[in-house]
Amino acid sequence: MNTQTPFDLAAVEAIIAQRKATPGALLPILHDIQGVVGYIPPSIVPAIAEGLNISRAEVHGVITYYHFFRQHPVGEHVVQICRAEACQARGCESLADHAKELLGCDFHGTTDDNKFTLQTVYCLGQCASGPAIQIDDDLYARVSKEKFNSLIQAKRGVQ
Amino acid sequence: MTVTIFVPRDSTALALGANETAAAIEREAKARGIDIKLVRNGSRGMFWLEPLVEVATDAGRIGFGPIEEHEVAGLFDAGFTTGGSHPKALGLTEEIPYLKKQERLQFVRVGITDPVSLEDYLAHDGYVGLKKAIAMEPAAIVQEVTDSGLRGRGGAAFPTGIKWKTVLGAEAAQKYIACNADEGDSGTFSDRMVMEDDPFMLIEGMTIAGLAVKATEGYIYVRSEYPHSIANLNEAIVAANAAGYLGENILGSGRTFNLQVRKAAGAYVCGEETAMLESIEGKRGMVRAKPPLPALQGLFGQPTVINNVISLSAVPLILSRGAEFYKNYGMGRSRGTLPMQLAGNLKYGGLVEKAFGVTLRELLYDFGGGSESGRPIRAVQVGGPLGAYMPESLFDTPFDYEAFAAVASTVGHGGLVAFDDTVDMAKQARYAMHFCAEESCGKCTPCRIGSTRGVEVMDKIIANQNRPQQIHLLRDLCDVMVTGSLCAMGNMTPFPVLSALNHFPEDFGDQKTLANAA
Numbered sequence: 001m002n003t004q005t006p007f008d009l010a011a012v013e014a015i016i017a018q019r020k021a022t023p024g025a026l027l028p029i030l031h032d033i034q035g036v037v038g039y040i041p042p043s044i045v046p047a048i049a050e051g052l053n054i055s056r057a058e059v060h061g062v063i064t065y066y067h068f069f070r071q072h073p074v075g076e077h078v079v080q081i082c083r084a085e086a087c088q089a090r091g092c093e094s095l096a097d098h099a100k101e102l103l104g105c106d107f108h109g110t111t112d113d114n115k116f117t118l119q120t121v122y123c124l125g126q127c128a129s130g131p132a133i134q135i136d137d138d139l140y141a142r143v144s145k146e147k148f149n150s151l152i153q154a155k156r157g158v159q
Numbered sequence: 160m161t162v163t164i165f166v167p168r169d170s171t172a173l174a175l176g177a178n179e180t181a182a183a184i185e186r187e188a189k190a191r192g193i194d195i196k197l198v199r200n201g202s203r204g205m206f207w208l209e210p211l212v213e214v215a216t217d218a219g220r221i222g223f224g225p226i227e228e229h230e231v232a233g234l235f236d237a238g239f240t241t242g243g244s245h246p247k248a249l250g251l252t253e254e255i256p257y258l259k260k261q262e263r264l265q266f267v268r269v270g271i272t273d274p275v276s277l278e279d280y281l282a283h284d285g286y287v288g289l290k291k292a293i294a295m296e297p298a299a300i301v302q303e304v305t306d307s308g309l310r311g312r313g314g315a316a317f318p319t320g321i322k323w324k325t326v327l328g329a330e331a332a333q334k335y336i337a338c339n340a341d342e343g344d345s346g347t348f349s350d351r352m353v354m355e356d357d358p359f360m361l362i363e364g365m366t367i368a369g370l371a372v373k374a375t376e377g378y379i380y381v382r383s384e385y386p387h388s389i390a391n392l393n394e395a396i397v398a399a400n401a402a403g404y405l406g407e408n409i410l411g412s413g414r415t416f417n418l419q420v421r422k423a424a425g426a427y428v429c430g431e432e433t434a435m436l437e438s439i440e441g442k443r444g445m446v447r448a449k450p451p452l453p454a455l456q457g458l459f460g461q462p463t464v465i466n467n468v469i470s471l472s473a474v475p476l477i478l479s480r481g482a483e484f485y486k487n488y489g490m491g492r493s494r495g496t497l498p499m500q501l502a503g504n505l506k507y508g509g510l511v512e513k514a515f516g517v518t519l520r521e522l523l524y525d526f527g528g529g530s531e532s533g534r535p536i537r538a539v540q541v542g543g544p545l546g547a548y549m550p551e552s553l554f555d556t557p558f559d560y561e562a563f564a565a566v567a568s569t570v571g572h573g574g575l576v577a578f579d580d581t582v583d584m585a586k587q588a589r590y591a592m593h594f595c596a597e598e599s600c601g602k603c604t605p606c607r608i609g610s611t612r613g614v615e616v617m618d619k620i621i622a623n624q625n626r627p628q629q630i631h632l633l634r635d636l637c638d639v640m641v642t643g644s645l646c647a648m649g650n651m652t653p654f655p656v657l658s659a660l661n662h663f664p665e666d667f668g669d670q671k672t673l674a675n676a677a
């Protein structure tokens with residue numbers, strides 16, 4: 001998988017310029033960049049550091065500290081499966097095994113066709129109705145294996 | 160005549176198809192020429208009934224649920240808007256025992272109103288507390304909160320009024336109110352429900368806090384896993400500003416309070432209050448050593464009130480009804496009510512607000528209906544990933560901070576996660592260590608390295624290698640983590656681990672090996 005894809009540099013620089021005067025601007029900037037590009041391109045780190053007048057090491061340290069930020073592009077769809085206690089009590093581990101098998105990739109991995117990236121998440125706030133998953137921005141609760149299959153099929157364009 | 164129909168917009172309802180159900184209702188009504196007004200309310204917190212469709216009638220709101228998209232046409236066929244009967248009819252929603260048995264003081268509007276409608280909030284006693292607070296001296300507001308007996312709902316149960324008093328007494332040009340909405344604990348969703356389903360209540364509570372300690376800036380630090388909370392808060396903040404409930408010269412009082420939302424980035428430890436401050440400041444979420452107290456040197460080095468969502472949103476109620484009213488609920492030193500979250504393997508999972516004193520057993524069986532799988536409930540983890548696993552013999556413990564502490568457990572944020580008898584407690588102990596290793600901020604060795612060692616030790620125990628020795632080692636490790644960690648991440652991870660070992664020793668090997676290890 002390539003770690004660098006072309007992205008709109010001007011848009012990213014505009015984010016930095018617009019946000020840099022905000023107190024504690026780094027997280028809002030990183031969120032905005034990931035929102036636009038899909039990840040935080042390592043090549044943009046110097047511009048962020050310069051904009052905020054902090055060291056590159058500091059910017060890098062923040063990006064790598066938080067689970068939410070990623071430095072690589074992901075598949076077309078991100079599938080997150082909650083694997084925290086309340087979902088464990090409702091069978092999320094067997095759903096997780098099923099997901100790995102169906103998608104043919106492990107957690108943190110991306111399918112060969114670059115369609116799906118599989119991730120673990122610890123709690124989506126749906127703990128009374130697990131197993132809970134999120135695909136891109138959409139939440140799903142009480143996800144059985146059958147429901148998971150049909151959600152994935154719908155994303156593949158098969159109804 | 161226009162019929163008002165309610166379909167929740169709470170994210171659990173959405174995750175169960177509420178948007179599709181709502182769209183189908185609009186479609187069908189139009190096709191059949193029925194004049195409806197569709198309100199997207201919050202959730203009543205009875206999640207097994209979501210999507211819960213309600214119809215307004217003269218007698219009150221009638222519920223139908225759960226209603227999936229494909230069932231909507233049938234609802235109309237049955238004449239549900241005009242009192243027709245349907246197999247999924249629930250009668251008056253308010254009369255459903257699960258709701259009726261609750262003491263909803265704080266969640267009084269949740270599930271009833273349109274969360275982002277200021278008009279609706281005002282029509283349901285919204286901003287009564289703020290209007291009272293505006294006419295009071297700051298110290299009198301602080302006194303009222305102190306007198307109510309409110310203790311922090313984020314986990315540590317520290318008296319809220321005392322914290323505010325410290326901040327009020329600190330002299331500084333700029334002070335802050337920082338709301339902890341990181342809600343990272345598995346099995347908890349009450350903060351989420353406030354933010355999604357009644358955001359003005361939190362905004363009002365923070366505004367009152369600002370008046371009480373003379374802070375003019377507020378931040379709400381919301382976990383990135385809660386996009387719906389962030390969206391609803393932002394929408395409500397815009398409305399509150401536009402109507403003069405936020406910003407400069409609040410309701411003509413000459414007082415200022417500005418509020419903004421900050422999105423977190425998926426680090427559990429950023430729920431620890433000083434790590435949260437670091438994160439808002441744009442840094443890695445490393446825990447700060449105390450002192451200095453954040454009340455004196457908090458956000459950007461200035462005096463800061465840090466409170467949980469539930470603590471802050473209890474404040475409007477305390478101001479509007481009075482400290483005495485609030486304090487009359489509860490037991491011992493645990494005053495008021497707690498929105499408890501019934502999660503995991505329960506038939507009727509959801510939100511139950513009750514006064515302190517309700518027992519775990521009442522919540523699990525009278526409300527929760529026992530396990531969803533139909534098997535016996537074997538263990539309940541209360542208070543999130545740093546909370547103890549409680550066995551059946553402790554189910555009669557009343558919800559009270561001191562009663563829980565007396566049995567080596569914690570109330571935490573009031574979430575309870577039920578497991579049936581298929582649970583393997585050694586695996587749960589391993590998970591607790593694994594979670595600590597993943598989420599540790601890395602500052603203290605016992606937490607960062609100890610938890611990794613803990614996972615290895617648990618692997619050996621599970622693989623039946625030298626169990627007595629490994630169990631001995633596990634206890635030693637837990638001792639070191641308890642005494643040598645800066646924050647509760649490291650010094651409370653032993654709670655789930657040791658409670659699993661002590662209450663469920665049979666899952667860690669046979670009794671004889673354990674006797675030798677003791």
Ligand SMILES: Cc1cc2nc3c(=O)[nH]c(=O)nc-3n(C[C@H](O)[C@H](O)[C@H](O)COP(=O)(O)O)c2cc1C
Pocket residue numbers: 310311312313314315316317319339340341342343344427428429430431432433465466467468470471646647648
């Ligand atoms: C690892 C860790 C995670 C925490 N997570 C949260 C959280 O998600 N929400 C919260 O309100 N408090 C959390 N706390 C407790 C806070 O440090 C703090 O006590 C609380 O925000 C104070 O508010 P309160 O007095 O209103 O409870 C956490 C503590 C630790 C050690």
Ligand code: SF4
Pocket residue numbers: 428446598599600601602603604606607644645646647648649650
């Ligand atoms: S106990 Fe763990 S999370 Fe807390 S400060 Fe130490 S290393 Fe960080």
Ligand code: FES
Pocket residue numbers: 082083084085086087088122123124125126127130132345346347
């Ligand atoms: S534990 Fe899975 S949604 Fe909370």
